[in-house]
Amino acid sequence: MRTSGVFFQGLGVHLPPTVTVEEAVAAGWYPAEEVELHELAGVAVAGEVPAPEMALAAARTACERAGRRPEEVGLLLYADSWHQGPDGWQPQYHLQRHLTGGDALAVEVRQGCNGMFGALELGAAHVRAGGGDRPGTALLVAADNFGTPMLDRWRMGPGYLAGDGASAVLLAGEPGFAELLSVRSLAVPEAEGMHRGDEPLFPPGPTVGRPLDFAARNRDYKRAALGDGRGTVALVRVHQRTLEVVDRVLAEAGVDLGEITRVAYMNYSREIVEQRCTAPLGLPLARSTWEFGRTIGHLGASDQVVALDHLLAAGELVPGDHLLMLGVGPGVTVAAAVVRILRPAPWRAADASRERRGDSE
Incomplete structure (x- = not known):
């Protein structure tokens, strides 16, 4: 999809401290033979910080960097790959309560590791459509904390380790520091x-x-x-x-x-x-x-x-x-x-x- 006229106005990132593979090998979490094979160095580990709290931090940073009031956001898209909180509860409303308010459409995007790409497509369409009393602004957020009993971040899959963190993008129709082409x-x-x-x-x-x-x-x-x-x-x-x-x-x-x-x-x-x-x-x-x-x-x-x-x-x-x-x-x-x-x-x-x-x- 051609998206000229859709701009990045703010970025936000929340990365917790990292644990090195050397520490993981010493603790018995990561196989020593895979260190040289894959050349991975470490992972960001959030401990008990919930993914929605990391998402909120990244989203606040994106809005602050863009110089935008969060209440101006017309669309909120929350992408995730892993469990965010209690079953039956959706994390995007945590951001509405603590950041954007309740007027924007807020949707959880479940597209796995490509969730932010799906959010970019949906957010760009919203920005280009304009109209309404909140035209052309979309806040896209992704967050995960993989440190749960049902997942071993050090052995999740061949050739990668699961890190925790969050990111956010504020899209708008007015020129920003970058353009989504x-x-x-x-x-x-x-x-x-x-x-x-x-x-x-x-x-x-x-x-x-x-x-x-x-x-x-x-x-x-x-x-x-x-x-x-x-x-x-x-x-x-x-x-x-x-x-x-x-x-x-x-x-x-x-x-x-x-x-x-x-x-x-x-x-x-x-x-x-x-x-x-x-x-x-x-x-x-x-x-x-x-x-x-x-x-x-x-x-x-x-x-x-x-x-x-x-x-x-x-x-x-x-x-x-x-x-x-x-x-x-x-x-x-x-x-x-x-x-x-x-x-x-x-x-x-x-x-x-x-x-x-x-x-x-």
Whole structure:
């Protein structure tokens, strides 16, 4: 979807302290043989801080950085991958109570690790539609705390570790520091069983205390599907659709791959990032955000937005640069977006000014 005229006005990130893989190995949480194999460095661990509280912190930062009153938000989208609180309760209303008020439409987005891409598509459509008494503002939030008894963050799946954190984006129709040029999601329905394995659909796992183990599900899927070739076909199709979604968003953005400054992919191991992202695109690993992502873990739906915030803070994206955001999630879905940096993030200028005043004093 071409989304010119939709702008990033604010970003917010909440990242808790990290636990290193060396600490995890010493504690017996992480297999020592996987340290060198995957080259992951650590994960952000929130302890007992609820995901909705991290979401609230990130959302407040996004609004403050944008200089926007939260009550002006016309649409609130809350993306998550894991349980947020009591069953039967929805987390977006926690943000309405404590931040935006109750006039905006508030919806939970359950698209797994690609939830923020789905929120970008829905939020961009809202901004472009305008109208009403609150035209053109959307607050997109993603948050997860994976530190629960039914999930082992250190053995969640092959080649990645589950990190906690939250991110937020404030979209509007008025020019901001960056423009969302395009965003799109595609599905590979024939690979639906890849994240399900042999697990029954009913009763749902959490209702009977069944842990989430993507590694085991993946083994089950391969055992059942690879024997007759269905699994191989599905994996090839995921690769094809990944290239297809990148081609589409680049064409819709009017940007060539050579104009892409950096690529923000999932916070996975080196070999996965190379095999599924940079090598197929013909880009060096250094153009990705792997070096940063390996230190904080896979943050559910927040990986790409947290990477954007990091690149801006580090001065690795400047006006005129383009960021390609790329992701994959259960379904299987593949998604991508192109963001153009228009001017320095205003909060970075404020931070620099405070730093100069501190130095002079």
